[in-house]
Amino acid sequence: MGLVFKTETFRDDFTFSSSPEGIRRFPFPFHEDRYMYAVNLEPHLKGPAGSATEFAIDIDEHYVAEMRERALVLKEDKLRCQALPHMMPAEWDLLELLMTSMSEDYPEHFALERNGDRWRWINRPLGIDQRFVFGDPATLPCPPMEFITRQCQGDFCLIDQRDGNLWMDAGMVTTQADWSLDFDIGMNFMEWHGPVPLAHELGVFDRALKFLLNLQQGRPVRRLNWTMTINPRMDTSPEKYHKWGPDRTTVTPENAGEKIHLRVELQGLWRLPRSNAIVFSIRAYLLSIADIATIPKWARRLHRVLRTLPPELIDYKGLTRYRDTAVAWLSQFDDGAPTTPGCGPE
């Protein structure tokens, strides 16, 4: 079944919306009624048909609109896409991973023809038909990472491995939750996670680093992360804080359901073959809490998670100003009934 791509915006008039199917496939991240950090990595295996994890790379109804939004961000700020020179082999590895996954899993929308190093890539939703020589950047209109990530939902970081650490040495980051590639580029794993509260004390990063250093080809892993965003805005970067920071003062009990969005990141990690680098994908999904309230279990659970969230996390996730409003709004859907285990709707 082909996807029907929506025409919508993630800025100014914010016409973004989700279909009923889009709501049901939202990767709701809470498996119980409270939340704390954990090394919640699991194998990135095929999920149920129609779910956000059915395929390695998820393309959904927002694809075309998100790619337009990415192009707008890049037009204003070239530094959202950067790569240190030694990452070129990893850029080609990433291009291969994305083109292969997208064409195999969505053949009605994407096609890849390979004849030795002579490749042809067809992207029907965006109207692209590109012949190029794999490994020769001069045969593409822009470097390989930029070329393919302008055509794939989600932010992507390419991480080099050396000296027993991981290094943020390239990326396309336009839909981020208040972190900056331009600031973090060249940093190692412990440096870029420096600001995260509580998790260091729990030893989460030591364990995660050790795990990732031994990440194997053919065994990708994933985890979910989450925060909240006011309005369906994809670009909540530090560079644009002046645009989205003030949004947080606009939440009222009347507009909370439509304004407040749960933002879930489906993060994937793959070991790349030629470069030995790791690709870290951060695919953001937005859903208003009014849409969440159409799923009774999710409304009850989100209410309880937000009500019991540790103060350090409320501050770190930037929820301080509107958390109480969100809890009050969601309380109308929480009758105190127990919730079933697991993240699914019921």
Next chain:
Amino acid sequence: MSGGVQIPVRVAAIDAVARNVKSFRLVPESGDAMPLFSGGSHVVVTMRDGARTYRNPYSLMGSPRDGASYQIAVLKTDPSRGGSHFMHEGLGVGSALTISHPINLFPIDRRGRKHILIAGGIGITPFIAMAEQLDREGRAFELHYRMRSDEHGAFAQDLSVRFGQRVRLYRSAMGEELPLGALLDHQPLGTHLYVCGPARMIDAVLNVARAAGWPGENLHSERFLAPSGGAPFAVRLARSGRTIRVGEHESILEAVEAAEVDAPYLCRGGACGQCETPVLSANGELEHLDHYLTPDEKSGGRKIMICVSRFKGRELELDL
């Protein structure tokens, strides 16, 4: 499987390439392409010899871009451990093996302006794919290969033909010595050095380099330890509630696997850290033989790398 995804393969060719060294070409049973890999990668080969199972790590040689087959080379060593002996004597063309996906613990640092590769004996194996990759990516490199004699120098002639002046051979039986001091004294800033070979050679190269002022980040080595033998000892596995005996020529990991208890591993050579296991009690002395734990962790006595390390004493209790 605790060692990761396994690929069933068949031996397609066996060649004697030097004294006590055979090379093996492995093709996938499935007929699918093999995963591409980066220079410096190894696979863990699982061999079934009747009731015994051996698992040894071997570097991948050949071109990293050849998806049709993998090439490994095996030096026949200590017959009592059996793995390399089995590879030499127990396999023929058509024999079945399983291998892990490639794992790279000895990658090229692509920030380097120049790369000096130093091999001793069978330590040449990771450098064959690394040289191919450096050449293909247009990076400056030199390969210095020390061997006892021509007869012992696996792949030396092929490498000289393939890479010309970038390969230098040193035959110790003919009095040719690697001019280490001169080599390390006059390299441009940003040069990276990689060494693989006997432990004494690796130590010597790293010591000379450090003394010459090379930064630690620019020095890379790979030492695959074969687990060394030692006196047998008993290990209590707390979680599975069993006591096993680790034999004279067996590692703890091998004894655990023989008892059909699942334990994680990747490199089986004391380097990757995957098999780190909490020590619950130790009535005796831990013999840390790995290159992963820090000196503090080793003296702390609360962790052990079960792929290579041993124990002297009455009983060791592990969280397995």
